[in-house]
Amino acid sequence: MPATKLSKAASHDQASRIFDLDVSSLRELNQALHNLTPGSNETAWEVLHPKGSHSVAVGVDQPVTIDVRGSVGYYCGGMNSGSTITVHGSAGPGVGENMMSGSIIVKGDASQYAGATGKGGLLVIEGNASSRCGISMKGIDIVVHGNIGHMSAFMAQSGNLVVLGDAGDALGDSIYEARLFVRGKVDSLGADCIAKEMRAEHLELLQGLLDRAGVTGVKPSEFKRYGSARTLYNFNIDNADAY
Numbered sequence: 001m002p003a004t005k006l007s008k009a010a011s012h013d014q015a016s017r018i019f020d021l022d023v024s025s026l027r028e029l030n031q032a033l034h035n036l037t038p039g040s041n042e043t044a045w046e047v048l049h050p051k052g053s054h055s056v057a058v059g060v061d062q063p064v065t066i067d068v069r070g071s072v073g074y075y076c077g078g079m080n081s082g083s084t085i086t087v088h089g090s091a092g093p094g095v096g097e098n099m100m101s102g103s104i105i106v107k108g109d110a111s112q113y114a115g116a117t118g119k120g121g122l123l124v125i126e127g128n129a130s131s132r133c134g135i136s137m138k139g140i141d142i143v144v145h146g147n148i149g150h151m152s153a154f155m156a157q158s159g160n161l162v163v164l165g166d167a168g169d170a171l172g173d174s175i176y177e178a179r180l181f182v183r184g185k186v187d188s189l190g191a192d193c194i195a196k197e198m199r200a201e202h203l204e205l206l207q208g209l210l211d212r213a214g215v216t217g218v219k220p221s222e223f224k225r226y227g228s229a230r231t232l233y234n235f236n237i238d239n240a241d242a243y
Contacts, residue, residue, distance in 0.1 A: 016044040026053050036062040052092070057085050063102070074111075077104045080121060096123040099140060112149070115142045118159065124213045131168065134161045137178055143213035153180055154190065162209050164218060172226055180226040181206050183218070192232045196225045 019029045029047065036042060040062065047068045050056055054073035057066050061081040068076070071089030080099040087095070090108030094116055101121045106114075109127035116132070118140025125133075125142070131149035134142050134156055143162040150168035153161050156178035166184035173190020179202070180193075189195075198221075206220040 016046065017042055018046045018048060020048040021051065021053060022049040026056065030055070030058060033057060033060050033062075033064070033066075036060075036064065038062065040064075050089075054092070057083070060085075060102075071108065080104060090127065091125075095125075096121070096140070099123065109146070110144075115140050118142070122212055128165070134159070134178070137161065141209055141212075143209055143215065145213075145215065147184070150187070151190070153178055153193075156180075160205070160209055162206065162213070162223075164215065172228075174232060175226075175228045177228060179205075181209075181220075181223040182226065183223045186224075186226070189226065192229050193226055194229045196227045198223070198225045 043064050045064060045066045050068050050070045050072050052071055052073045056068055056072045056076045058075060058078045060083040063082045066083060066085045068087045072087055073092040075094045075097055076091050077085045077095060078097040080102045082102045084103050086105045088107050091106045091110045093111045094113050095106060095110050096104045096115045096118055098117045099121045100119050103122040105124045107126050110125045110129045112130040113132040113135050114129045115123045115137060116135045117138060119138045121140055123142045125144045128146035129144045129148045131151055132154060133148040133152040135154045137156045137159045139159045141160045145164050147165035148163050148167050151170045151173060152167060153172045153175055155174045157176040158178055160179045163182045167182050167186045169187045170190035171186050172180055172193030175193050202225055203220040206223060210218060
């Protein structure tokens with residue numbers, strides 16, 4: 001018999017489903033995920049042969065687990081609301097863009113603007129992230145095991161960005177109230193971003209984030225904190241050169 005588009009995984013429980021993108025289209029996958037309703041027993045999904053497909057598992061709004069077996073293109077997990085998505089590979093631009101809740105774990109590297117405008121949830125990148133990681137973040141927590149590129153956390157409003165490696169130029173440019181924790185070196189700070197004191201509450205917060213991201217053998221005391229100097233909240237002619 002020919003392979004079905006959606007089949008039970010023989011090695012998984014009854015609620016698991018396998019979706020093979022060599023057999024089915026990306027549109028069919030996303031539509032099947034969007035058709036899920038509260039209380040559905042289809043709680044575990046496995047996506048095979050993504051081969052860099054764009055917009056994989058976008059707009060999922062149910063608390064399901066999705067394992068993507070390979071690398072993906074842009075906007076994987078965009079607008080995620082409650083699901084747990086694991087990419088067993090690398091991710092293109094905008095992974096977790098505008099996500100609301102839940103978690104996304106990228107086992108490889110991530111391209112530019114990972115977690116852009118994210119409002120909630122946890123994004124973990126176990127490799128490196130490119131430029132503009134966390135741009136305009138609005139409450140999301142992002143943990144990068146490796147390095148991040150330039151202009152990361154540009155206009156970041158709230159949430160936490162944790163970097164175990166190094167950060168590129170103009171970190172936190174025009175930042176609002178997001179908290180940035182970097183373990184390695186920072187090439188340069190952007191406009192209105194300054195180094196800040198690491199107090200007891202920040203050490204506690206950071207430890208919780210590291211625990212949630214599965215990071216071991218690293219101490220919060222090894223990080224430096226960066227945030228807003230609050231000089232750009234209102235226009236001041238004395239600060240005109242910084243705009």
